[in-house]
Amino acid sequence: MMPMKFLFDIGHPAHIHLLRNFAVEMQTQGHDILFTIRDKEMTVRLLEEYHLPFVSFGKPKKGVWGKMLGLFGFNWKLWKVARRFKPDFLLSHGSIYAAHVSKLIGKPHISFEDTGNMEQILLYKPFTDAILVSDSFSKHFGKKTVIYPGYHELAYLHPNWFQSDVKVLKRYGLDPAQNIILIRFVSWGATHDLQHSGIPLALKEQAAETFAKFGRVLITSEKALPPALQPYQIKINPVDIFHIMAHSRLLFGESATMASEAAVLGVPAIYIDSTSRDYTQEQEKKYGLVFNFSENPADIERAIAKGVEILSHPQMQVQFSKNHKRLLEDKVDVTHYLQNFIHERYLNHQP
DSSP, X not given: OOOOEEEEEESXXXXXXXXXXXXXXXXXXXXXXXXXXXXXXXXHHHHHHTTXXXXXXXXXXXXXXXXXXHHHXXXXXXXXXXXXXXXXXEEEESOHHXXXXXXHHTOOEEEEEOSOOHHHHXXXXXXXXXXXXXXXXOOOOXXXXXXXXXXXXXXXXSTTTOOOOHHHHHHTTOOTTSOXXXXXXXXXXXXXXXXXXXXXXXXXXXXXXXXXXXXXXXXXXXXXXXXXXXXXXXXXXXXXXXXXXXXXXXXXXXXXXXXXXXHHTTOOEEEEOSSOOHHHHHHHHTTSOEEEEOSSHHHHHHHHHHHHHHHHOTTHHHHHHXXXXXXXXXXXXXXXXXXXXXHHHTGGGOO
């Protein structure tokens, strides 16, 4: 088989995790890889930590008009990179830019999808060869839909790829025997976040103070924390967060990705978002590992109470462990699935 070239366009740090193991596997097999990014949050640092080659197109645009203008600018930049790199495949999580450029250069774009943001899907679907969705996902896209039994987070947190290490906790002065409660706040800056406000400050403080009665509260946040919450903030190398999460008693916050990450690690998660996600709903209804709540203040109060219930009854961990085992039995290693999909549909026919 001739060496191939894979270009991965990244719109969010989580997409690096989704695709990085596949990229490394392709690299190991003698293929060339390249990541293109908008410099959002810790994207650059993650790629540097994982020693993955990349080109940065600068900061993402903000606001509806900014993102519309960015569509033309980032398409132009990605097209120029693609002309130099000459990829055989473009892969992404719903990248409009990768889809458009793939059409311009006549190469297939393969996309993952799990959020169902139609304002993005309508712009990338016509130019995309295959859209890979979890069997928990309620939206399908005709003949382009490829359904697999898994979640994005199983591309990097499946036991085939990740084993937690208590040494990482000790590096940050954390006691693995202590109850750790991990809290995550997001910036609500994506296009699909325009109608959201998240958890009010008073309830953020209430959650932190309440959970602190049961152990060590650690907060990670996409935006600056107010003085009252800064004592709880933990600043770590982003590649280490999964080791801390794996040894946590509870994850609480506004990130669907981190709620799902906790679930696939067997850690109960409380997720605050009025629109929720298909996968977090399945992780609640089928596996009892995520608990979904809206952004309504009364519902957030109930979410905090649910966290207290979990932390007050350590014996619940036995059931969580059983549910986690069942989840892993039902779902696949998504990186291996992607490898098989690419080989069976495309590479097996190459000379």
